Amino acid sequence: MFSQLALLLAVALPSLARPINDTLLDEYDYIIVGGGASGLTVANRLTEDSSVTVLILEAGPSDQNEEWIRVPYFMGNDPSPPAEALSGHLDYDWNFGTEEQTSLDGATRHYPLGRGIGGGTLINGFLWNRGNAGDYDEWETLGNDGWNWDNMLQYFEKNEKFATDVTASDASGYSIPATDSSVHGTSGPVNVSFQGYFYPATQNVYAALNELGVPTDSSDPNNGQSAGNSFLPMSMDPTSKTRSDARRALYDPVASRDNLYISNGQFVTKLNIENVVQPANEASVRTTSRGQGDHPGLKLNSLVNVLSKNVNIFNLMPVGSLKDLFGLRKVKRSPPRPMPKREKKEKRALPNVRITGVEYGTDAGATRQNITARREVILAAGAIHTPLLLQLSGIGDESFLSSMNVTTAVDLPGVGNNYQDHFQIATYAPYGNESFPVCESYGADSVADVSNRNEFYSSQTGPWTAGAPNGVAFPSLKSMTTNYSTIASSAQGQTSGQYLADNLDDTVIAGYEKQKALLVANLQNENRSQLEILNDNAGHLTYSVMRPFGRGQVRIRSRNPFDTPVIDPRYGSNPIDLQFFMEALRFNSRLQATDAMAELQPSESYPTAAQVADDAQLMTLIKQGIFTEYHPTGTASMLPLDLGGVVDARLKVYGTQNLRIVDGSVMPMIPAAHLQACIYGVAEKVR
Numbered sequence: 001m002f003s004q005l006a007l008l009l010a011v012a013l014p015s016l017a018r019p020i021n022d023t024l025l026d027e028y029d030y031i032i033v034g035g036g037a038s039g040l041t042v043a044n045r046l047t048e049d050s051s052v053t054v055l056i057l058e059a060g061p062s063d064q065n066e067e068w069i070r071v072p073y074f075m076g077n078d079p080s081p082p083a084e085a086l087s088g089h090l091d092y093d094w095n096f097g098t099e100e101q102t103s104l105d106g107a108t109r110h111y112p113l114g115r116g117i118g119g120g121t122l123i124n125g126f127l128w129n130r131g132n133a134g135d136y137d138e139w140e141t142l143g144n145d146g147w148n149w150d151n152m153l154q155y156f157e158k159n160e161k162f163a164t165d166v167t168a169s170d171a172s173g174y175s176i177p178a179t180d181s182s183v184h185g186t187s188g189p190v191n192v193s194f195q196g197y198f199y200p201a202t203q204n205v206y207a208a209l210n211e212l213g214v215p216t217d218s219s220d221p222n223n224g225q226s227a228g229n230s231f232l233p234m235s236m237d238p239t240s241k242t243r244s245d246a247r248r249a250l251y252d253p254v255a256s257r258d259n260l261y262i263s264n265g266q267f268v269t270k271l272n273i274e275n276v277v278q279p280a281n282e283a284s285v286r287t288t289s290r291g292q293g294d295h296p297g298l299k300l301n302s303l304v305n306v307l308s309k310n311v312n313i314f315n316l317m318p319v320g321s322l323k324d325l326f327g328l329r330k331v332k333r334s335p336p337r338p339m340p341k342r343e344k345k346e347k348r349a350l351p352n353v354r355i356t357g358v359e360y361g362t363d364a365g366a367t368r369q370n371i372t373a374r375r376e377v378i379l380a381a382g383a384i385h386t387p388l389l390l391q392l393s394g395i396g397d398e399s400f401l402s403s404m405n406v407t408t409a410v411d412l413p414g415v416g417n418n419y420q421d422h423f424q425i426a427t428y429a430p431y432g433n434e435s436f437p438v439c440e441s442y443g444a445d446s447v448a449d450v451s452n453r454n455e456f457y458s459s460q461t462g463p464w465t466a467g468a469p470n471g472v473a474f475p476s477l478k479s480m481t482t483n484y485s486t487i488a489s490s491a492q493g494q495t496s497g498q499y500l501a502d503n504l505d506d507t508v509i510a511g512y513e514k515q516k517a518l519l520v521a522n523l524q525n526e527n528r529s530q531l532e533i534l535n536d537n538a539g540h541l542t543y544s545v546m547r548p549f550g551r552g553q554v555r556i557r558s559r560n561p562f563d564t565p566v567i568d569p570r571y572g573s574n575p576i577d578l579q580f581f582m583e584a585l586r587f588n589s590r591l592q593a594t595d596a597m598a599e600l601q602p603s604e605s606y607p608t609a610a611q612v613a614d615d616a617q618l619m620t621l622i623k624q625g626i627f628t629e630y631h632p633t634g635t636a637s638m639l640p641l642d643l644g645g646v647v648d649a650r651l652k653v654y655g656t657q658n659l660r661i662v663d664g665s666v667m668p669m670i671p672a673a674h675l676q677a678c679i680y681g682v683a684e685k686v687r
């Protein structure tokens with residue numbers, strides 16, 4: 001009787017969720033900057049203790065259940081974006097562009113980055129993996145006690161609600177190994193499950209990879225041992241087959257907690273640091289700026305001139321809607337101010353500054369607000385915005401900060417450096433054999449639309465339950481080319497700091513040298529991934545470098561927080577990274593010529609076999625074709641101070657009493673994986 005009554009009450013009670021943008025308190029125990037993957041994880045865990053209060057400030061919008069966000073087929077891209085849109089992610093993207101990539105073709109690159117309650121998990125490609133065990137063990141080798149695979153596993157598991165919902169026939173048909181339940185969680189917040197549709201061409205691609213010596217994973221691809229091909233699970237609700245994003249997994253279920261507040265549309269402009277006064281903002285942006293860039297998406301035609309159909313893994317627009325999307329606006333921005341030569345200084349003790357809270361506002365013209373943090377400020381703004389906020393607040397390389405007239409609070413030369421990303425190139429070999437279904441036939445405008453839509457909503461099956469990247473491989477370099485040892489020795493022969501940016505502090509260079517030794521060793525290990533191959537079932541295979549040797553830089557363009565950031569990935573700055581692509585594209589040519597691919601009748605279009613055979617032509621194509629795989633990391637690395645570190649092994653910023661960073665910025669070396677699961681794991685570990 002009692003329990004029935006309780007049930008009745010529970011059902012009858014109105015939802016007590018505190019609305020977004022509820023009136024704020026004057027102060028909070030914790031203020032979290034950024035409501036993406038990492039920020040919402042930490043907010044959720046902190047508010048389990050009802051005695052602490054937490055505020056999340058998120059700059060971006062609150063989503064409206066858009067079909068193109070929810071349904072896997074669309075991969076977070078509006079299939080018919082409004083004319084003025086810069087990418088299919090609409091307002092959920094910062095629409096930044098990189099600086100001119102001088103080691104490539106000199107052009108800038110569109111740089112998609114998540115924006116909104118849920119951050120990158122609103123628009124990402126659903127793919128769910130963690131990388132190799134060694135990727136984490138290396139974090140410990142670099143000087144971070146307790147950061148290794150064995151220790152991380154409990155946090156990966158804590159975040160997951162894993163479901164193995166593949167039929168026995170799909171499992172055997174698509175070589176999906178049995179789930180290893182010892183490496184998965186089943187009661188965490190984020191749903192992980194399998195697509196309900198498989199493109200048969202994937203079988204050919206797998207068999208082709210096997211022919212060339214890349215193995216199919218015989219065990220669970222998330223057990224830390226994977227260096228072959230496999231189907232990755234997806235961040236997806238197993239019942240509705242819709243996106244399991246950070247908002248739905250980590251915020252919505254606890255929105256009724258009395259101690260949790262969130263405001264969106266609020267851009268944090270500065271950390272307030274006791275006894276540190278910063279000069280006024282520069283008037284370098286229009287007053288309506290909300291900090292977004294105006295860089296249009298990739299110009300597919302110039303990238304891959306054979307793309308007749310507008311389907312793509314990297315900014316998927318099903319069927320015929322991309323044509324007018326690009327080149328609408330010119331990018332207007334001032335050039336970056338140079339990095340000054342760092343003054344040699346006596347070693348001196350770090351300060352121990354206290355962060356009192358943050359300043360924020362809706363746009364450059366709006367009145368700013370202050371809010372107080374009693375205990376800590378936690379940065380979860382992602383690997384681009386976190387270093388910017390540090391620099392604007394006086395935490396960074398003193399020589400650079402003073403050249404910008406920013407008052408230095410803590411001299412930390414690692415801020416904005418050690419930037420690492422995965423970057424990719426898309427090949428194209430459309431299939432002549434029309435009996436193989438290709439993903440481009442299933443979009444919103446296609447003839448098949450009505451039936452696919454109906455199937456999705458009535459039985460949660462069919463092509464709309466799956467993204468285009470249907471089957472992936474994370475091969476070792478050794479399994480792809482006999483040239484691996486030549487490449488390893490040429491990497492080993494590079495002198496200290498060679499190919500890094502100018503004017504870096506010695507500690508940053510020392511940190512890189514330690515990483516480089518690990519990278520070189522990796523190249524000769526058949527169990528460690530060096531590249532990723534994504535198959536989109538429309539004739540594209542992308543090749544991405546997982547463990548880059550080059551290092552980039554992120555910094556403020558001016559002393560106005562609403563100005564666009566200087567994002568310089570420095571793609572190709574280390575020639576070894578370009579060498580990986582040479583090997584990858586030669587491999588691709590061999591792959592298209594395998595017996596297993598013959599059934600698909602691929603026609604090698606980009607690059608052509610002739611282009612691949614000519615080293616100079618191939619290098620030119622590579623330099624034109626490289627673009628981001630959306631995985632910035634490293635810009636506030638967890639490393640010892642004498643290796644250019646910004647945070648310690650508790651993720652606390654050196655020289656501060658109460659500032660922590662929990663997002664992708666802290667990864668000292670990028671894992672060979674898509675990053676959402678890795679970032680959730682890092683955020684779960686913060687204590």
Ligand SMILES: Cc1cc2nc3c(=O)[nH]c(=O)nc-3n(C[C@H](O)[C@H](O)[C@H](O)COP(=O)(O)OP(=O)(O)OC[C@H]3O[C@@H](n4cnc5c(N)ncnc54)[C@H](O)[C@@H]3O)c2cc1C
Pocket residue numbers: 033034035036037038039057058059060112113114115116117118119120121123124125126127128129266267268269380381382383385386389630631663664665674675676677679
């Ligand atoms: C197009 C795309 C595809 C991707 N595909 C995959 C995939 O298939 N699989 C995968 O695992 N990963 C994928 N990723 C990467 C993954 O989504 C990110 O690595 C992850 O979301 C990063 O988590 P984070 O917490 O570090 O930052 P984010 O999730 O980006 O969150 C940072 C948040 O902070 C907010 N913010 C920034 N500055 C401020 C400020 N000053 N004030 C207030 N708020 C601020 C931002 O708006 C954002 O919401 C993809 C990413 C993109 C962009």
Ligand SMILES: *[C@@H]1O[C@H](CO)[C@@H](O)[C@H](O)[C@H]1NC(C)=O
Pocket residue numbers: 189190191236237238239240243244245248249250
């Ligand atoms: C996870 O899946 C369950 C079962 O389908 C569903 O009830 C829940 O809403 C999902 N949560 C998220 C965050 O996707």
Ligand SMILES: *[C@@H]1O[C@H](CO)[C@@H](O)[C@H](O)[C@H]1NC(C)=O
Pocket residue numbers: 020021062263264265266362
């Ligand atoms: C919260 O307020 C901001 C700023 O006014 C606004 O942009 C945003 O849409 C509001 N969010 C919701 C969910 O109403």
Ligand SMILES: *[C@@H]1O[C@H](CO)[C@@H](O)[C@H](O)[C@H]1NC(C)=O
Pocket residue numbers: 272273356359368369370
């Ligand atoms: C916020 O506080 C800082 C110092 O604590 C002060 O310099 C600044 O002017 C304040 N800003 C607003 C908008 O009150």
Ligand SMILES: *[C@@H]1O[C@H](CO)[C@@H](O)[C@H](O)[C@H]1NC(C)=O
Pocket residue numbers: 403404405559
């Ligand atoms: C810094 O201040 C000096 C002296 O006022 C001024 O000449 C210079 O232009 C300023 N630089 C920046 C980047 O604001």
Ligand SMILES: *[C@@H]1O[C@H](CO)[C@@H](O)[C@H](O)[C@H]1NC(C)=O
Pocket residue numbers: 481482483583586587
């Ligand atoms: C190894 O590199 C050379 C050029 O340096 C190239 O000609 C050859 O094709 C490469 N081998 C393989 C297996 O790709």
Ligand SMILES: *[C@@H]1O[C@H](CO)[C@@H](O)[C@H](O)[C@H]1NC(C)=O
Pocket residue numbers: 524525526527
């Ligand atoms: C790779 O893994 C296999 C199987 O576990 C093992 O036999 C081999 O020694 C490993 N190779 C390296 C270089 O660690």
Ligand SMILES: *[C@@H]1O[C@H](CO)[C@@H](O)[C@H](O)[C@H]1NC(C)=O
Pocket residue numbers: 433434435436598599600601
């Ligand atoms: C095309 O694919 C079908 C179905 O798999 C197959 O039967 C046929 O042999 C293929 N055609 C060619 C020319 O390989």
